[in-house]
Amino acid sequence: MAGIPLETSGYAPSMSGGTLPGSPDIRRLISPKSGAWLEFRKTLRPNYTRAWFELGFCIAMMIAGYSLHLYWSSSLGDAFGFKVGIFVAIWIGFWLNSVLTFGHEAAHFNLAYDKNRNDVFSDWTIWLFFPQSTKSYRRSHWQHHLHLGDHEDTEISYHNCLSPWFLARALTGVHLATLFVRYFLLKRTPAVSNNPSVGGQSAGVVPFLRAILIHSVFVGVAVALHCYSTAAVWLLAVIFVFPFLASVRQILEHRAVPASCATDFMRDLHGPVNRMFGRDPFSTFFGAAGFNRHLLHHWDPTVSYTCFDQMQRFFADTELQPVLERNKSSYLATFTALLKSAVRNDG
Numbered sequence: 001m002a003g004i005p006l007e008t009s010g011y012a013p014s015m016s017g018g019t020l021p022g023s024p025d026i027r028r029l030i031s032p033k034s035g036a037w038l039e040f041r042k043t044l045r046p047n048y049t050r051a052w053f054e055l056g057f058c059i060a061m062m063i064a065g066y067s068l069h070l071y072w073s074s075s076l077g078d079a080f081g082f083k084v085g086i087f088v089a090i091w092i093g094f095w096l097n098s099v100l101t102f103g104h105e106a107a108h109f110n111l112a113y114d115k116n117r118n119d120v121f122s123d124w125t126i127w128l129f130f131p132q133s134t135k136s137y138r139r140s141h142w143q144h145h146l147h148l149g150d151h152e153d154t155e156i157s158y159h160n161c162l163s164p165w166f167l168a169r170a171l172t173g174v175h176l177a178t179l180f181v182r183y184f185l186l187k188r189t190p191a192v193s194n195n196p197s198v199g200g201q202s203a204g205v206v207p208f209l210r211a212i213l214i215h216s217v218f219v220g221v222a223v224a225l226h227c228y229s230t231a232a233v234w235l236l237a238v239i240f241v242f243p244f245l246a247s248v249r250q251i252l253e254h255r256a257v258p259a260s261c262a263t264d265f266m267r268d269l270h271g272p273v274n275r276m277f278g279r280d281p282f283s284t285f286f287g288a289a290g291f292n293r294h295l296l297h298h299w300d301p302t303v304s305y306t307c308f309d310q311m312q313r314f315f316a317d318t319e320l321q322p323v324l325e326r327n328k329s330s331y332l333a334t335f336t337a338l339l340k341s342a343v344r345n346d347g
Helices: 037-043 048-076 078-083 085-107 115-123 134-146 164-171 174-185 205-224 228-254 281-286 291-299 305-316 321-326 331-346
Strands: none
Touching: 037 305, 048 078, 048 085, 048 205, 048 228, 048 305, 078 085, 078 228, 085 115, 085 134, 085 228, 085 281, 115 134, 164 174, 164 228, 164 331, 174 228, 205 228, 228 291, 228 331, 281 291, 281 331, 291 305, 305 321
């Protein structure tokens, strides 16, 4: 297992060669085997069938956990349902996090050739479970690529120190409540003050009501069948487990290990950090839709994750191969390093 990289993709903010933050200038990159990157890149076409199959698998796994618990609760009673509830809640929350990552793929128009179909299909599959829409997410997400690590970044989960205190807040729902107030009630993102047209825009009433309705269906079916433990498990997964896993994943993707817990990154610059995680089954689905190779996405955000194998082979055949190796880690190694750093800082 590779060690934690020393933030080789940039702990200090930079725009290398005028490219995206944390990305080398790949525009003039040439592979001895595959030729120039700009030409090779034209051959990288999204595999829509694979993307929808993997999304469908994640949704199926989530519903399977719910259905299995529903069966246990109805046949063995709520007492047994509550006894195994935490394990099923973790299962559902894990796959709910996986489903969310495909909303990111939709934001980059990589789920359908036709852009309108891309948005409609994703709105009524992926975003059924979240109070968001593809278009509203896309508006702010591109600023994340343009401003990774600076004060105009619109996705700043990595500002949170991965300390025991943060983990406790995330597990108990306090962190989720804070985000809800910030983004849905106050409608504030870091970019609002500089560019009101980008940040702070609501997804609208329909996505919010759509998400409430779909979760009400899962809870309502359980209650109608007198499987009250299943209803409780679904709510536990949605309100506590899923937000915890999603928040931790986002921190692991971009937070620098040396970053101090005492630093306020709304005032000081964090700088761009990107990582490459493993391709084992856990990493593949915890970081679904290519999030387990998030560095590649930030090097060229328009390439579909279904092309990451070809993309990685191309870069591995160039002078960027050492950079890829230095930034390889695992979710566990990165989590451990960030947690140790946080404990040392707090101490």
